Amino acid sequence: MPKYIDRAQELAAHAKGRTDLPRFIDKISKARAEGLPKRFDPNLLTNDVMSLVEMVDGKVVDQNGKTIALIPGSFRPPHKGHLDMIRHYAEICDEVIVAVSGQTNVASQRYDKFGRSMPNFVAGEILEIYCEAAHLDNVQIAMTLNPMNWISATVRHFSNCKVMFGLSKKDDMSRFSAFTTDRFKDTLQNVEILPIEENAINATTDGDSNISATYVRDHIDDKEALKKVLPSELSDQQFDEVYKLMNPESGDYPSMTDQARADKFNAGQ
Numbered sequence: 001m002p003k004y005i006d007r008a009q010e011l012a013a014h015a016k017g018r019t020d021l022p023r024f025i026d027k028i029s030k031a032r033a034e035g036l037p038k039r040f041d042p043n044l045l046t047n048d049v050m051s052l053v054e055m056v057d058g059k060v061v062d063q064n065g066k067t068i069a070l071i072p073g074s075f076r077p078p079h080k081g082h083l084d085m086i087r088h089y090a091e092i093c094d095e096v097i098v099a100v101s102g103q104t105n106v107a108s109q110r111y112d113k114f115g116r117s118m119p120n121f122v123a124g125e126i127l128e129i130y131c132e133a134a135h136l137d138n139v140q141i142a143m144t145l146n147p148m149n150w151i152s153a154t155v156r157h158f159s160n161c162k163v164m165f166g167l168s169k170k171d172d173m174s175r176f177s178a179f180t181t182d183r184f185k186d187t188l189q190n191v192e193i194l195p196i197e198e199n200a201i202n203a204t205t206d207g208d209s210n211i212s213a214t215y216v217r218d219h220i221d222d223k224e225a226l227k228k229v230l231p232s233e234l235s236d237q238q239f240d241e242v243y244k245l246m247n248p249e250s251g252d253y254p255s256m257t258d259q260a261r262a263d264k265f266n267a268g269q
Contacts, residue, residue, distance in 0.1 A: 060158060066095055067094050068162070069089035069090075072147035074110065075098075076117075077220070079231075080231040085203075097142055100142070102145045113221075114221075124141045133238050158191050162193075163193055167201075168202070169200045179193055216246075230242060
């Protein structure tokens, strides 16, 4: 049995009163360990798992003084500016965890020129390819429904470390202010939250305002346009793989009901 199934069942045993636990455990149990990209840490796959962590007394992991960057975002679709941000934090931190959020309401949906909305597990697969191309071995990719809840649960799961939020200066940093309050810090186990604004970075432009997820969505099937805004580190084979993920042969992105990898990357959602 994959280790994360054991972990999920252990956590669920402590979560009294959750009416969705049978569904949660069923989906976790269906997730397959084989074939998972190496940076998809099975212990970080879902917001459900990390939220359950909060319900388990004393279940924290000693990080041995590491500095860990948490980078939440939608990444719909990922472009070279996203990789540059991940690389920046990978260079100054011991570990990086990128949390790809789900789009759980109509207002948060982002559609490409064909009216398609990319699922977070597809965005996660693309980020995995980017990190592989850039040789970023200290980066993990996580899936989450709610990034703020995910951060809260994840940080409480750590001990003996420093946590840095990976943000662009154009982000709304006020959303993260709750994590700097004494009330939140009092719930942590020897975890230092590093200054938020001080560690935010400028978005990559290379003098080109087209480096944006909006531009990628509007040119999703234009290979020449994409080559300008996707990471230059991609090999021809990796670029083709990313292009196919962005433009599935079926004409639409896979759904959670008909794609096995959704069970892998979104177990419990």
